[in-house]
Amino acid sequence: DAGVTQSPTHLIKTRGQQVTLRCSPKSGHDTVSWYQQALGQGPQFIFQYYEEEERQRGNFPDRFSGHQFPNYSSELNVNALLLGDSALYLCASLSLGSLRMNTEAFFGQGTRLTVV
Amino acid sequence: QQQVKQSPQSLIVQKGGIPIINCAYENTAFDYFPWYQQFPGKGPALLIAIRPDVSEKKEGRFTISFNKSAKQFSLHIMDSQPGDSATYFCAAGRFNNAGNMLTFGGGTRLMVKP
Numbered sequence: 001d002a003g004v005t006q007s008p009t010h011l012i013k014t015r016g017q018q019v020t021l022r023c024s025p026k027s028g029h030d031t032v033s034w035y036q037q038a039l040g041q042g043p044q045f046i047f048q049y050y051e052e053e054e055r056q057r058g059n060f061p062d063r064f065s066g067h068q069f070p071n072y073s074s075e076l077n078v079n080a081l082l083l084g085d086s087a088l089y090l091c092a093s094l095s096l097g098s099l100r101m102n103t104e105a106f107f108g109q110g111t112r113l114t115v116v
Numbered sequence: 117q118q119q120v121k122q123s124p125q126s127l128i129v130q131k132g133g134i135p136i137i138n139c140a141y142e143n144t145a146f147d148y149f150p151w152y153q154q155f156p157g158k159g160p161a162l163l164i165a166i167r168p169d170v171s172e173k174k175e176g177r178f179t180i181s182f183n184k185s186a187k188q189f190s191l192h193i194m195d196s197q198p199g200d201s202a203t204y205f206c207a208a209g210r211f212n213n214a215g216n217m218l219t220f221g222g223g224t225r226l227m228v229k230p
Contacts, residue, residue, distance in 0.1 A: 004159075041222060042207075042221055043160065043205070045217050048216075048217060090160070105150075109157075110158075
């Protein structure tokens, strides 16, 4: 049973460019959340997708956008990259459809984004 | 209201010692409190989680103590081993129709010396 998978593992982009990160949730999970983890800090919630809609959003600008596909996989897009966007981007999945049975969020290994 | 404060930032113990990591939250609407372990270059892995209707939960060598009135919770690692050296994060979540958004503490870097 594959866990949460993210691609790519590492990425280097130039300031002002756009980037797309991808996430496949754990088998049986239908909800995907994205987090940004700056070096030496805890993850910060960006947004969450369920039923192909953005359900919750953290304190991130509109440059950060996402999408969820019918197979529950998800993309995170960041436009007009800034140096401060350099971080580990984490995807977490959980099963919202059976919330009372499985509440744990499982994280992928993340995508290390470096903006130069 | 959404902040989770974690202490200490770093901790060094000898093998067999019992490191204790503390967290405090402000938002009384939080009803799910997980702890995650993260190794360098890896994503956070769930260790143990607790709901506010219990004061303590134990899984293997890991124990969460929860004090609802003080809005505090802590992680104890019994018989710590060098392999436990990692960064530990507490988190707090709130379940609603939109699911689980986690607010994380700043992390504690634990080193267990042989």
